Amino acid sequence: MSLAEKNPAGPGEVLIVEDTPASLQLLSDLLTQAGYAVRQAQDGEMALLSARERPPELVLLDIRMPGIDGYEVCRRLKADPRTRDVPVVFLSAQHETEDKVQGFKLGAVDFVAKPYQPDEVLARVRTHIELRRLQTGLEQRVRERTADYEQSQKKLQASWQQLQELTGFLQTVREEERTRMAREIHDELGQALTALRIDLGWLVNKCSGDDPRIAEKLASAHQLVVRTLDAVRRISEDLRPGMLDDLGLAAAIENHVAKFTEHSGIPCALTMNREEFGIADDMATAIFRLTQEALTNVARHAAAHSVKVEILDGDDAIHVTVQDDGSGLPPSNGRKTFGLLGMRERVKMFGGKFDMASVPGKGTRIAAIFPKNQEVNE
Known part of the structure; x- marks a missing residue:
């Protein structure tokens, strides 16, 4: 865990990589007096080991060093998932544009020119640590919001699945109920109306020579039963063919x-x-x-x-x-x-x-x- 994670309100932790002892001590004293926690490394190998063991909040990196130079150290830091997000500020006596371009291409965020101006060094260190903390805070918020969103999506998906299952269940229940109603209408009401139609037909035949009004009423009732029976069959078919x-x-x-x-x-x-x-x-x-x-x-x-x-x-x-x-x-x-x-x-x-x-x-x-x-x- 980095110093920022332990004490996010503190000034921060800086790794200084400088092969010149006097310059290294000068920067260390300057940053220590300003309240920063300082770690030192006099060559590239030591810097990489230190950064990988516990990533700092900022690396001040000299370009010209024996063995692994600053450019290579920066390249390796940016290639390692543990250290790729740590801001790197190059320390250089060179002012050539192509050197700066190369540094920025490798992922550096800034350059501090030698000889050092204390106020400038402190201002740049403070700025980049604050920017890094803002970035880290935003990333944490994004992760939290993403986790909340994913959790909400899972709940929504589960609710949607339950709704689909309920819809399917209701469709099944409704179809079963329609089938039951259709059978009852067809078998019970339909059969009763059929028997009534037969009886009325028999009465119409038997009473055709009697009072014309009785015959007319019976014929009308017979036709009403026939129409009702047709309606019952149609309703039954609509409910469940x-x-x-x-x-x-x-x-x-x-x-x-x-x-x-x-x-x-x-x-x-x-x-x-x-x-x-x-x-x-x-x-x-x-x-x-x-x-x-x-x-x-x-x-x-x-x-x-x-x-x-x-x-x-x-x-x-x-x-x-x-x-x-x-x-x-x-x-x-x-x-x-x-x-x-x-x-x-x-x-x-x-x-x-x-x-x-x-x-x-x-x-x-x-x-x-x-x-x-x-x-x-x-």
Whole structure:
């Protein structure tokens, strides 16, 4: 640990490297009287050993020395991770520009010319130690802020992961609940209405010759039951298409596209490169719901003349595209579009990619990629 780390408010610790004893003692006395802790080295080897053992806050380094000269000492100090940040001030009787340029290229921060001017030496030493301390303090702050940022990022990532898992769980629970409701509506209410329709049909046949008003009421009730039964079946299919469970994704999509065209009057061209897709049930459900939601948006908002749906099975992923030629989406006004958000979240659950492109007056294109080998976030 350096002196600055032990006592950051103190003047500082300086390593003086000078092969002339008189000059070395002169500088040592000057800095000691000013309150600095001084270490001495009379050659380059001793300087390197001292600096590596305990890095000082500043090195005052003579250029011309026997053995390893000051330039080489500086080069080695800057090459060593332990000492590369220690500021080096060259001591030199030379005033040639190229000597200074070479020193600065090696990483020196300043030059002090011989013969020494005490006030100048003290001013330069104080300035560079203060700059070094400011730099060290800033670096420490950056490290602390970086550590805080990384910790915050980890927490945010963990929260995001939990949110994704919760979203996946809620989607699963909602789909299971819709399946349960669809079965109850279909099996219980549907069967009860079917039995009532049969009984009313029998009564209509038996009472056709009796009071015309009774026959008319029975016929009206029979038609109401028939319409209600159709509505129940439609609601049940909207909650959970039985075809999706019984015949698979391709058949369910074909049936839904046909019903979309029938009910909306908008022609819908369907392209699939498989008669059946060999994917898990949860992914098949997600693809069906995305297509269903996209077509619902087209019917409600797009004012389209035609729609294209593509579901293509690639080597690594299922590609889903729904494109219309309608009015497109208006510029965002900050409102949440929960339909698009729901579709995006469905795709994210499978580690996929979702993209929506819309041009006012030229339609909207929704594209999703479902990786086939991606684990679901559950």
